[in-house]
Amino acid sequence: MKMSVDGQRTGLQWNPSEQLEDLDLADDLPLISGTHTHIQRKATRSHEHSQQIGLRRNVGKTKVMRLNTKTHQPITIEEQSLEDVVKFIYLGSNISTGGGADKDVELCISKARHAFKTHRPVWLSSQLSRNTKIRIFNTNVKSVLLYGCETWKTTKSIIHKLQVFISNCLRYILRIWWPNKISNVDLWRRMNKEQIHIEIKSRKWGWLGHTLRRDPRNIARQALDYNPQGKRKPRRPKSNWRRSTLDELS
Template identity: 35%
Template sequence: MAETLGDLNTMLNDLSRASQQVGLRMNMSKTKIMSNAHVPLQPVIVENTALEIVDEYVYLGHTIQLGRSNFEKEVNRRIQLGWAAFGKLRAIFSSNIPQCLKTKVFEQCVLPVITYGSETWSLIMGLIRRLRVTQRAMERAMLGVSLRDRIRNVEIRRRTKVTDIAQRVAKLKWQWAGHKVRRKDGRWGPKEWQPRTGKRSFGRPPTRWTDDIKRVAGSCWIQAAQNRGTWNSLQKTYVQQWTSIG
């Protein structure tokens, strides 16, 4: 990470030179450049190769992107990966084994794929609804029913007994938020991160990661999270605000 592309160019060439000294080489086809609106774009040359400039990329299983729709694309990607995992297990879900076993497989092999990295999402109602629609479709597939059968969602959930995905996502984020502000290992946290300021774009401001947390724990949520007992007592209220969405 650098303030300017010139600094980044110098850093990458130093990295390439140091790597070669120990018998390693950078993979230029996998090395990408991404910048925000504050940096004018220009070619970055490393080993006589111009690195590709991209708007987004996948890093450690998570889509990295600058802009307003950062988490929407990641949610769509997680849903696609979830369906891929579901498809690989379709033979199990369509078999005659007890529903309790199907539910266990679903919660251990499919839900974690969809909710991977959800601790970092800025949650909004639209994303939660999209996740729940996906989960309901998978539950219907497990039961071998369709929308034409006109079975209520509460009845489908009574049969499958799977954990609501909104509940899972909300719990993961709440637990991670508390862990994040309590750790004392020197890593970046909300106290250290100071984003650049500038003129805001037109329209409704994007939802911040802390907005839904502050609605429950207040503006002093960081202080509240220091006490595990207090933080855990607020978790139910936080989860409820997302699970109550239809």
């Protein structure tokens, strides 16, 4: 990647003196650019340099996601057009064009539900104590559910979905099945658990402190002060909209 972007300025203006060209981890390589010309040039150069050292990019697994762009010209590698997508998975997180964390939370709940079903013999075992089951639940299920929650933009809907899932799991562990009933407050008190939004806030503060202690040149540290390029379209005042609508009706 250093050879591919050396001498080029084809990324996003990250700070006054640097541009963000790509994010790399193992074989996951997202290229970032602000124009179609730049991303095409970067994709071609990275593909050519990869071939020089014996690597070949899988065109079928390479995707393109566009954000706030007017052009729909395809990105090509070896005359093959790359598929346009509205979401993709990177480092276990769901990245989508709409932003927000709803899709990511749904993915985490799905993974956590599978993990919970896998441990069904544990939950039904009479040889394990309640404390042991809760510890297994925290390490094998809850950790999957809250993976990456430090960067989520949480809403009431998201908190509700997470809390409902955890409450259902705890009821199953305690064998509180219909027609038996218990309030959520009593359930959390019996299991010595805090509400999920409190734990997420605690994790966010911990992650923020860890990030602030990083080197100022670290990408995660710089992201806290990043000011995106471009301008938002001005919203049309409601008063003008109402006035124009009344004029049209009259």
